[in-house]
Structure formats: C-alpha cells, structure tokens
Amino acid sequence: MYGYRCEYCGGLVRERVVDREMFKHRDGFVILENVPIGVCDQCGYRYYHSTLLHRVEEIAAKKKSPARMELVPVAPYA
Numbered sequence: 001m002y003g004y005r006c007e008y009c010g011g012l013v014r015e016r017v018v019d020r021e022m023f024k025h026r027d028g029f030v031i032l033e034n035v036p037i038g039v040c041d042q043c044g045y046r047y048y049h050s051t052l053l054h055r056v057e058e059i060a061a062k063k064k065s066p067a068r069m070e071l072v073p074v075a076p077y078a
C-alpha cells in the first residue's frame with residue numbers, strides 16, 4: 001500500500017503496523033487497532049491508505065459496528 005516518496009521531504013514512506021491510531025472524522029474520532037499506516041523514514045509524516053479512511057468512514061457512519069467503545073476525557077485548557 002505504501003512504498004512511495006514522501007510529498008514533503010522526498011523520504012521513503014514505509015508501512016508500519018501500529019497498535020492503535022486515532023483518526024479524526026466529521027463528528028469525532030475512530031481508533032483502529034493493528035493498523036498498517038505509512039510512515040516517512042525521514043520526517044516521520046504519517047500517511048493513511050484510502051482503505052483505512054474508508055473503514056473509518058464506515059464506522060463513523062455506523063455501517064460497521066465497532067468492536068467496543070472507549071470514553072475520551074474532555075476538559076477546558078484553563
């Protein structure tokens with residue numbers, strides 16, 4: 001899915017399977033686990049393949065059920 005050049009620094013975007021990654025969408029966040037993301041080996045910029053974003057959209061639109069829900073703490077800065 002990856003293996004292309006980073007659009008910011010020209011480094012190589014390598015696939016890395018991370019335990020969890022948080023994706024933002026219109027109404028909130030979805031966390032995917034054991035997800036193959038692309039990470040630039042020079043600047044560290046993270047790339048998300050379209051299949052990942054499609055999955056996030058499916059869960060956000062409630063077409064697919066999440067495995068579980070987690071509460072996220074929210075507080076004002078000051």
Ligand SMILES: [Zn+2]
Nearest residue numbers: 006009040043
């Ligand atoms: Zn880069």
